Amino acid sequence: MTATPESGDGTSPGELADRAVAGVLADLDSATGRGVVVDSPPGAGKSTLVKRATGHLTAAGHQVMIVAQTNEQVDDLVDNIAREHPDLPIGRLHATLYAPPERVLRHGNVRRSREAADLRDLPVVVSTAKKWSYVSPEKCAPWRWAIVDEAYQMRSDALLATAPLFSRDDSQVLLVGDPGQLDPFATVDTDRWQGLTWDPLRNAVDVTLAHNPELLRHQLPVSWRLPEMAAPLVANAFYPFYPFTPGTKAADRVLTYGTAPHRATPQDAVLARAAESGWGLLELPARHTLDDDPEVAEALAETTARLLERGALVNGEPLSASRIAIGAARTIQADAVRTRLDERGLTGVTVDTANRLQGREFDVTLVWHPLSGRQDASAFHLETGRLCVLLSRHRFACIVVARTGITDLLDRHPRSSPVYLDVPPKFPDGWRAHQVVMEHLENGAARTPRL
Template identity: 60%
Template structure:
C-alpha cells in the first residue's frame, strides 16, 4: 500500500514527495496520513494553499478520524463554514487559542505569520501551488514533512517582477517542491499511478499531453460510466452535447476570427451549451452511482483563462438554470465535476503568449471532469501555434519544463480534431 511506503520513508527522511495526477486521491492520501500519524501519537501541522482547501481537509479529517482534535488557524474576521463545525474542531487566530490539538491546519499565508510552536511532522497539500519563499517562512515550524501535489498543473504566480531571481536555486516563483528537490535531490519521490476522476476516455489523453514520463491510468473501466441526456435534440448545440456524452469529448469550433479577449460569441456559446444541458437534463452513471444521478448545476462547470472571460460567460447564462460554476483555471484547480465546458485559452488570439501557452492552465481545464469535457474555441488555433513558436528567453540554471505549452496544446488539439463540430 502506497501510504505505508510513504510513511515509512517519512520516518527516516526529512522530506518525502508524493506526485499525483488529476483526481488520483491527493486529499484522500493527506487525510489518511494525518489520521495515521495522529493515532500514532504525532502532533501534525497541515499546510494548505487556500481557505477552501483548509475547510475541505478539516471536514475530511474529522469524518475519517472523529477522535482526533483539530485546530483551525484563521485570520481575523474568518467565519467558519459548515464543513468546519465539528465538535472536535477549534478555531483561533493564534496557536495558544487552539488548546493543543493533535492536528493544526491553516493556509501557507497564515502559517507564515506564526512565530511560536513547533511540530514533529508537517503535511503540505497542493505543494506544487506553494511558492518556495512560503516554504522558507514556514520550514522552522516542523522537523520533517510530506509534500503532496500535482506536478502537471499551474505553477505559483506573482504580480511583481521576478527577473532578479531567475536562475537562482531559491527563486521564490518556483514551487516549494521544485526548490526542495533542487537542494535535496536524494529525497524519496512516490507517484500515485491511478486517476479516480478522469474516465477512460480522458486519462490516456491527459497523461500523454501533460505527464509523458510518468503517466497514469483511469481507475474506472469503460463500462463504469455513462452520460445520458434526456429529451429530444433540437439543433447543433444538442449535437455537441451528444458527442460529449458518447465519446467523453467535444470540440465546438467557431469561425476563425481575431477577437477581443472577452469574445462575446464564444462566451455566449459556452453559456448556451451549459443552459441547454441543464434544461434538457442529464443522468450520470458511475461506480459511485450505479443507478445514476442527475447532472445538476452544481455538478457542471465552465472554465476560462481570465476572470473577465468568466464574467462574460456568466452574463449570458439563464438565471433560471440555477447557480452554476464559472471560473478561471486557477480557481478551478483541485475541483471536480461531471461535465465541464471550457473556453480554449488560445481562442481568437493574434499571438500565443507564455500565459496562454502555460501547459498547467490547459491541464487544469481539461482534467476537471468525471464524464465529459466540451472545448469551445475558434478555428485557427493550430495555425496560431505554428506561427508563434515559443519566444520566451532561455535562462541559465532554469530547469526546462517538459512538455512545454506548445507541445501540450498540439497533443490536445490532435485529440479534439476527432470530436470537432463546426458551428454553422
C-alpha cells in the same frame, strides 16, 4: 461492485492505489532525510493521502502541522480528517475575519483559534500558508512533522516563511501535490531571481528538491476523477513522466440525455460527441477577437442551457446545474459567460478562471479555449498548467469551445520563451501540450460541425 481497469500485470487500480499509499506511510516511519514528496495526477486522492498520513503520524504519537494554500482547502481537510477520526482533537488556526463554514462547525473535535499557541497542545493543527507565516517559532515550539498539501501551488518564499515552524533537527515534511497544475505567479518582474536555487517564484517542491535531492519520492498511480476516455489524453499532454491509470472503465461513467434533439444544431451535435467520446469540440468561424468574445460566451451559455434542456443524465441520475462548470483563462471571459447564464436563469452553474477551479471537481465541464481568437500565442495563454486544469476537472465529459485556427496559430508561433542558465526546462511545455490536445480534439472523435 464497480468494475475497474487493471494494470498490465493484472493488478486492479484499487490495489495499485493501496500499494502506493502503503509505501508512502512506510517511508514516513523510516525516511532518514528531511521528508517525502508525493506527486499526484488529477483526482488521485491527495486529500485521502493527507488524511491517512495524519492518522498514521498521530497514532505514532507525533504532533502534526498541516499547511494548505486556501481557506477552502483548509476547511475541506479539517472536515475530511474530523470525519475519518472523530476522536482526534484538531485545531483550526485562522485569521481574525474568518467565518467557519458549517462543515467545520459540525465537528465537536475541532477547536478554533486565531493564536497558534492556543492550539499547540493538539495532535493536529491546520491552517493556510499565509496564516502560518505569521506564527513565531519563539512563541510556538516547532513541530516534529509538517504536511504541505497542494505543494506545487505554494511559492517557495511561502515555504521559507513557514519552515521555521518545523525546523527541529529531527523535523520532517510530507509534500503532496500535482505537478501538472498552474505554477505560482507574482505581479512583479522576476527575472532577477531566474536560475537561483531559492528563486521565490518557483514552487515549493522544486526548491525543496534543489536543496534536498535525497528526499524520497512517490507517485499516486490512479486517477479516480478522470474517466477512461479522458485519462490517456491528459496523461499524454501533461504527464508524460508521470504515467497513471483511470480508476474506472467507460461503462462506469455514462452520459446520456432524457430527450432527443428536435433539430440538428451544432450544440446537439457536440453534446452527442461528448456523450460518445468524453470530449467535444465546438468551433466558431476563424476571427481575431479581444479576450471578451461575445460569440464564444454565447456559445458556451447556449450549450450549457441545451445540456440541461435535454435532461442530461450521469449514470442515470439527473445532472444538476451545480455539477457543471465553465472554465476560462480570463476573468472578463468568465464574467461574460456568467452574464449570459444569468439571463437564462442558470445561476447554479459554476463559472470561473482556471486559477479558481484548481482542485475542484464536476461531472461535466465546458472550456473557453485559451487560444481562441488570438493573433499570438503568449506565455500566459500557452501556460501548460492552465490548460491542464481546464481539461481535468470532469468526471464524465468535457466540451471545448473555440474559434477555428488554433492549430495554425500554434504552427505560426512556436515556443520562444527566453532560456535562463541553471533553470531546468519545463516539459511538457505549453506549445507541445496544446498541440497534443488539438490533435486529439480535431481527429473527428470530438470535432463537430462548425457554428
